[in-house]
Amino acid sequence: MRIAMIGTGYVGLVSGACFADFGHQVTCVDKNAGKIEALRRGEIPIFEPGLDALVASNVKARRLDFTTDLTAPVAEADAVFIAVGTPSRRGDGHADLTYVYSAAREIAAALSGFTVVVTKSTVPVGTGDEVERLIREANPTADMVVASNPEFLREGAAIRDFKYPDRIVVGTDNERGRKVLGDVYRPLSLNQAPLMFTARRTAELIKYAANAFLATKITFINEIADLSEKVGADVQQVARGIGLDNRIGSKFLHAGPGFGGSCFPKDARALVKIAQDHDVQLRIVEAVLGVNDIRKRAMARKVSNAAGNLRGKTVAVLGLTFKPDTDDMREAPSIPLVTGLLDMGAKVRAHDPAGMEQARKELPDIEYCDDPYVCVRGADALVIITEWAQFRALDLKRLKREMAQPVVVDLRNIYRPEDMAALGFIYEGIGRRRTSPVNVVEGGRARIASYTRR
Template sequence: MPHADKGQTTLRIVVVGAGYVGLVSGACLAALGHEVTVVDRDVARVAALRDGIIPIHEPGLDVLVAAQAAAGRLAFSTELSASVPGAEAVFLCVGTPPRPEDGHADMRHVMEAAAEVGRSLDGFTAIVVKSTVPVGTGEEIEARLQALGRPAAFAVVSNPEFLREGAAIDDFMRPDRIVVGTQDARALALMEAIYRPLTEAGAPLVATSRRGAEMIKYAANCFLALKITYINEIANLCEEVGADVEDVARGIGLDPRIGERFLKAGPGFGGSCFPKDMLALMKTAQDHGVPLRSVETAVAVNDARKGEMVRKIIRAAGGSVAGKTIAILGLTFKAGTDDMRSAASLVILPQLMRHGARLRAHDPAGMAQAAPLLPGVAMAPSAMDALAGADLAVILTEWPDFAALDWRAAAATMAAPVLVDLRNLLDPAHARACGLAYHSIGRPLRDAAPAAATPLAAE
């Protein structure tokens, strides 16, 4: 992992927001050798962080936070106005959820944080926007701060994050690129100093305008979502023509013009970024009279995908799930996180219950977050507890724990050994050998047949 050497410039940095992006960024900036204070208005969260309690599930984050706090490079506070004076850079890492009324990014928290920072400046400071914000936000923040009439000099910089939940520390410390949007020479030099341990290790720094950096973030996320949408539709066709989408994805992914990442068929994309960023970009495009038909279609296809998965589960159950117990393996939007934002489970499970199914679920990390969002779903302490006596099982999140299960033993405990694998986590031949009637995504329909005869019809 890149780290600061003895010649590295130590800078004083404030990070506003102790959520996912803020906490990961703060800990990693401290690991680069800087003195970092993470500020959040949530008193309970800050108190927990001071006690070493991490409020999110992110592999390795607890160890990193503890190490940087022990080294005296990472602190937590609820007082933003008291933390800003003396800081060379203030990173804004607050949420920008979609507004319910129109899908635009809700900028209230960003603007409130920026105004409080502006009122506390006492010397040249880079105000670094790491939150995902619409194009032109940097100019709006700058104008608002100038209107405060403060004498201290400042520069507003766009520095979008590209963190994957479950791999965020590695993404920060070994980035594909670091995007910095500013035309202020002093601010650019400061950002180069902040990230020098990473650039010296080979990470490219892309210097562009603020609007360019803001656009890069949205364009990148929407393109990745397009790839997921595309492979999901190809998976549907593969099932009908007898091809295997896993082979197809590998065959096209080896083309360097395409790339293998984000070509994994499944129940559709979710999480904190793709859904809201696509809506925000669509709204920005509509406001400027520029249609983004590919993005609009991808949003519609992804929304419809959840209903397709419900119908697939019902077909695997013989045409009806009424009165049947279904074991749900995985609730979070992806493995490696406890994040439930836009998770497929939030759409698929309520629909199954409306069809009369009884649901029993297990997730290695997300049950505490999922329980209040999914009333009526029983939470099981283990995957095997969820499977015992079930009429059907569904793998909804690609946790490695589920691939490692003793599926022969699991099939023996189920009332009917039927598995719908919406993540293609298992090898079809292995699943059939375990006695499962196995249904997956984008694979030939013959793969549903178990090795031994079963009264349940294969899909």
């Protein structure tokens, strides 16, 4: 089948490359000429494991190409996917649909023959109705159907998520539209991926409801982590204990510094605004957003509590992106944390395997290091913000030698408190009691024998 993908951002580029890998003929369209030229040269504008090879192989096979002009790709397409950005609108938190509506008008002028126009961007309930109205207004004779097909891709695992999805949601009541999108996704039938057909508005709401629920799970376990610290419990064991219940599940029950990224904060805010527009209050989602904002700002105080007065001290930060295996800094917990450390008078050094170029735009007043051990050299405290795999296997003895003070604040709980204490670290995690080394004299020599919990 022939597919036009409007937008070469995260969703558009991953979706376009994966559709091409299924054997479809895909043209990705973007108005940014520099971006299109870079893609033609094989330069990928985002960091996503495996995406560069996937794009290259399908370009080589002539199943994937790029252009700035949508006229011919749309005219030839069986399905046109709108995958443009829907950022939060300034001032009110609503999704900004400017790019979606602009794309719809341009698509309308180029339609030829029966075409399914698909909103893959995350859009508020009812957006498909407006897209259809705009297309029919601009091209009354167009033979087309507007459908919703929300994406559920995790950054860092997007290609696998696309090829092995938990479900594929298609929102349309039109039988011809269902057949076209059924054919588009037929290659996934070998993976037994459930193809779920719904009404268009239902599909639009499914996306927002899913993200808001996952954000709620994260916020819930973060609050349980705070309680665990006070009562002397271990939040990781609590999470495992409740996650083994099939009704709850273990995913998204990892305590940390709060959620960020391109989806959860934006989509939760948009869902609240959608509800308010329809005289409905989503008190749980509103609370999730408030608790998460407060938590991200509070993490700097957690560092200060562990390391003491930070004025004039050097704090090393490992991990800046909102999650590992991406360079995405959108609403990353590192931003309010580092800003808070600077406000407390600390000097901040940072290292991230992929996100430093993007981080410099958000945090220009800190020092960036290409190596984690250079980053911690002479530091009075180390903060682990993002759980990159590289940080799980650090040489802890070398780490301690490099640091001026052996204080580690692990906001992702990637190390065991007893191991850190045995090596002489003052160690603070999330939802676990702080551990400190105890020197015991034996045979005239001091050694680390055990640890205390505060």
